[in-house]
Amino acid sequence: MQHLKTSLRLDPDQALGQLCKRRFYRFFLEFWETIEAVELIPNWHIEYICDQLQEVYEIWARKESQDDVLINVPPGSSKSTIVTQLFPAWLWVKNKSIRVISSSYAGDLATAHAVKTRDCLKSDKFQRCYPGLIEFKADTDGKTHYKNTAMGERFTTSTGGRVTGLHGDFILIDDPINPEEAASLAELKTASRFTSTTLSTRVTDKDRTVSIMVMQRLHESDPAGDWLSKSPLRHICLPGEITEGGNHNIRPAELIDRYKDGLLDPRRLGRAALAKLKTKLGSYGYAGQIGQRPAPEGGGIWQKWFVPIPDNAFPAPEDMEDYGTDWDTAYTDKQKNDASAFCTSGKIAGKMYIDKLGFDKLELPALIRYMDLRPAPHYIEAKASGKSAKQVLKDGGVVAIEVQVSGGDKIARTKFATPPPEAGLVCIRASLLDILYNDPEQGLLFFPNGKHDDLNDAVVQAIQRHFRKKKTWW
Secondary structure: OHHHHHHHHOOHHHHHHHHHHHOHHHHHHHHHHHOOOOOOOOOHHHHHHHHHHHHHHHHHHOOOOOOEEEEEOOOOOOHHHHHHHHHHHHHHHHOOOOEEEEEEOOHHHHHHHHHHHHHHHHOHHHHHHOOOOOOEEEEEEOOOEEEEOOOOEEEEEEOOOOOOOOOEOEEEEEOOOOHHHOOOHHHHHHHHHHHHHHHHHOEOOOOOOEEEEEOOOOOOOOHHHHHHHHOOEEEEEOOOEOOOOOOOOOEOHHHHHHOEOOEOOOOOOOHHHHHHHHHHHHHHHHHHHOOOOOOOOOOOOOOOOOEEEOHHHOOOHHHOEEEEEEEEOOOOOOOOOOOEEEEEEEEEOOEEEEEEEEEEOOOHHHHHHHHHOOOOOEEEEOOHHHHHHHHHHHHOOOOEEEEOOOOOOHHHHHHHHOHHHHOOOEEEEHHHHHHHHHOOOOOHHHOOOOOOOHHHHHHHHHHHHHHOOOOOEO
16 A cells, blocks of 8 residues: 555556566567667567566576576567667666676678667656666766766677676676677687677676677577577576477477467568568578577488388398498597597498497597498598508508598588489488487588587498599599
């Protein structure tokens, strides 16, 4: 009753301010107009994400520890307006001493997000709803770094940028890598190192500080993939549509019931809009930015062309010609480095049969023992590790043949190898099919956006060995 009497004494703007303070989603709806010129098109996912962020704040306010937050949603879903622009403003309504560090892949993009937050806080509507609440410090009121008189702070940086000496209660990471640079392993490593190592040390309290990252999936080794492989997360994954096969990656899974006709947002991302995006982005870009998958569900360069043969009906090695094992070798057992992969296969009546395949991270002595357990002859790519492995095997009386690889880079060589399986000329033991396609480390359907490509290279080499007219084997 006392709260009701207090509310009645407030003018309408201040009463609205109190309602917005109690719920971030209401704040988002009301203060959208302070930073956006276009009319808001509401959708259920906006309310859901807002409520999730409010819950994250409330856990922080109770001084409890919690998991970091990963949000995967398509572009054009108001993700930046929610997470990086209006959420920090609402945080200061709740507690104006909160410190925020925010980052994006480019400095100008990160600055634009921070400026919109400041525009909201300085807007006439905010001042009417919260008169005198936020007073900016005159000596720290820039676009990339501003403070208020209650010690609240917003500092903006970009991937790989400076954050030394700064600490945040909330760390907001919005698109840590440019989609156009996601094919670069160097850029992926820089972005993942920055989000997982650099920013993770910039916390005010290691038990309370929350990192929130919002991005589209671009590669198995992108920052989102790095987070998913390491830590428990509050993971929100909302692809733009549910694929025909129904193998959705919606998280939490129960949110599938909120999709309408298989669509996340029929008004913003309807069938016509998605068709245009599919043409514009290509299969891999569409899979990552709309489907929140690093590769198309049915494969990209590789598709589900390989013909499975039941294990009990698979031909015996002695019935095949050119039976042997192709290798892509590496010398390390370190987790982040490449593995040595193999593909054992032969050929019958113009068709190739994959009998065995596998991969492991091994140092040289163990690698030689690992190789010696596979059927000879061994076909080994002529690179540094391959030359050494070949020589050691030959010295031990094992048939090892050095392969001179040609045909351009990995992607070009892979594309040259696809016609035989696409024509139904490559068979495989049925028990190996899931590993070939879907292994999280080496699955061919993820190539070239997978974590590793060693198995891909071994399979490509085997296909070329069996089907290429001109062979350059030594």
